[in-house]
Amino acid sequence: MTRTKSQKALIRFTLNGEPSEVAFAPHKTLLEVLREDLGLTGTKHGCELGECGTCTVLIDGQPILSCLFLGLDAEDREVTTIEGMAEGGKLHPLQDTFADLGAAQCGYCTPGFLLVAKELLEKNPSPSRNEIQEALAGNLCRCTGYIKIYEAVELAAARMRGEEVEPPRESIYGFEV
């Protein structure tokens, strides 16, 4: 009846740009390994069944649901979590625009959205609103209605293209009639 606890497995991989190793019970998901064995609690979970996108991390630059990904399969791969998004204390442009526009309300879905958006902008520096919606369709947010998230992605994209832009007035103050 009780599960036999197998020996811990040890893997080596690159975590947020640094060579790392970690030992864990081999049945654990990457989500559990990150949160429980590495203490990186920035990766969140909303279902642990692959339904909400909250647990998204990047593996070799691609977004994956860490709740459906075995920790063992991260061996020799490059894993990026929210903790690795800012560089040297400087926020990624997406983090800045999410913070400025209020795209993070409760902030629980935010790490997942930020990482998906990061990957989107890396492959498509000028996404249309539709392309942003498509890219983010696997991530649920219950607070924002997604609008501020789109606006933050668009603003960050523009800034990453080198444009000096401020958020549109109506996204902060509403429409003037």
Next chain:
Amino acid sequence: MKKNNSNEKKVIGKPFRKVDARAKCTGQTKFADDIVLPRMLFCKMLRSPMPHALIKRIDISKALKLPGVVAVLTGRDLPIPYGILPVSEDEHALCIDKVRFIGDPVAAIAAVDEDTAFDAMDLIEVEYERLDSIASIEDALRPDASRIHEYGDGGNVHKKVSLEFGDIEAGFADADLVREDVFFYEGNTHLPLEQHSAVAILDPDDKLTLWSSTQTPHYVHRALAKVLEMPATHIRVIATPNGGGFGGKSDPFNHEIVVAKLAMVTGRPVKITLTREEVFYCHRGRHPVLMWVKTGAKKDGAITAMHFRSFLDGGAYGSYGVASTFYTGALQTVTYEVPRYKFEGLRVFTNKPPCGPKRGHGTPQPRFALEAQIDKIAEELGLDPVEMRRQHLVKPNTITANYLRVGSIGLGECIDKIVAASDWKNQYRKLPYGKGVGFACSSYICGAGLPIYWNNMPHSGVQLRLDRQGGVCVMCGSIDIGQGSDSILAYIVAEVLGIDPFDIRVITADTDLTPVDLGSYSSRVTLMTGHAALQAAERARELLAKAAAEKLDVPTECISFSDRRVFDVEDAERGMTFAEAVQLAESKFGTIGTVGSYTPPRSPGKYKGAGVGPSPAYSYSAAVAEVDVDPETGIVIVERVWIAHDIGQSINPALVMGQVEGGVYMGLGEVLMEEMAYRGNRNVVHKFPSMLEYKSPTTLEMCDVKTILVEDPDPNGPFGAKEVGQGPLLPVPPAVVNAIYDAVGVRIDEVPATPEKVLAALRAKAQGKDGRFGPKSVPDVEWPEPIRVPTPAEGGDGKELPRVAVHS
């Protein structure tokens, strides 16, 4: 005293970053499940697989023997009942004799890891004796139905109320048109992305600390003291930032009590994090409500009288249900003038997860009914539905028939702006078949006028500490659930003291450190903590101004605070840094600390039942929905929602915009797809306890939102501010069904308006029948003799008439 060089605000009304924005965007916010303590145990709760049954026997001996299991609790270990409302303390942390819904917990395990706790669940033997289960309002009202609770207003009726304001029959007699309609609003749930989680520890000094993802740490504190039979002074509750609440984390929960008890029993930290399935069982979401509305109107659309009946499916426990019942009848009167009004409501117990407060608490359902019916009345009278509403708005500074005192009302401006922006006049009834626009208004309270348990103390307290380095620390019991309440405290204090919000340290939601705030519910936080913060900051400012005035040798009134400086308003060069001013004040008065508090004004209603509905202020919204309905499939796509919201004054417009958009989103989910549904038999098995099956809007379903902020400052709001967290959800469901009618000519009198329902109505219409989907009737029940209250217009004083004994 002048507040600044000029009246220009430096912080209020500006889009400052939230004080916790950086933490949230870097993954550093510590939510409850992120807390890890040495030797921590994990807790799992064994839940009932039966909707309604007696517990005949529980045997935990095998589970206790499993290596790694440290403790197992059953109901007998926690025999004291509790519940959020003192009138319905009907819950036990673990069921003792009886289970009342699938998911009701019967035992709790603490083990060295989650897997072991999970395995131990299989080793607990429970013998149940199945009882007849109650799946619906109709079931609950059957005279032979087995009783779920032994208290209430008879049978499975938890609460039955009847209130009458003025002579409604005279009002109906005076009407040119009287309509009766029946509506149903299906239940739905909050679905916060964060699953509930709590961690408890017995401190080295033998006191208890609980961290929990709760919207109401003060009420959890009270419940723990009661159930654990411990002095409240030995319990510390720390609410962790909530990963979404929406009302779903406002009750004291069984899992919070259970981990606290397990920490006491084991002497080790204990954590529980619910699975998503368990979050569905916690529920406390939107009540399914069946409604009957009878409204009389003059030819010009003026309402002469309204009679409203609501039937709430409460689920298995009381929760906030008594308040929810009253709320389904409270706010009908604050948008359009309703000179005579009668409300009858009842809430039943059923064998489903308990319902409670969800964003808009008890008011989206009646608002849906009211706005959908007004659309029908306008059509029957041949009036434009917007113009008709516009002509009969409640006037500012009035007392309604049911004794709600309305201060500012920016609804007229909301309507005018939304009509202009959406080009309503060129859209309504003018779009091709399949496309339509619909309109609706709404209003919501800015905090409840009365606390949940009777007392005369403030609803919100703030404590401010200034140190000689110029540091300012704000302490308040409120908890940030994503709405930005921590930031609101910082903005208000920064404005008054002329410093930057980021100079301020905000400490919140810790019953050991922070003065009580009742909690993050009923849209009360900005208004109430805002006032308390304002008062505390003004008191601190007073001390600093006195000390600075003495030094500069000018009258205190001439001292101004701005840009981290304190100076002579006549000559800004003469002054000092903010930190120097604190040092002067500390030298003169000793350590600088101030407090502020807020108690809402007394309500003019004095009748029994007058406690629900009064608020210091009311926010207003108006919305236009644009829909595209496919007559082949019944699929409704909402292209855009235009919404104007009367915020009074934005403390931070960017955050206000976010709340409006989030409210529209949640209203959209409710009207199109979200439903807490159960399999259609007496097993009362939840249909969708998963995020995949419980449909909620993704980026692909979310509509475009065009927001207009209307600022009509309310004298009762801090800087004039009103609420925005809940109000903007309310007009969305009725605006969408009204738009469906404009698009394809069928009335969907039921939420959610799923494709099946739209198709059924279209088919009925094609067959020459009534092009409508919705309930046909409401149960015939005997209502109590109403509490009769003469309206203000009739010279009433807010008190009920003495009851006349009726004998037959």
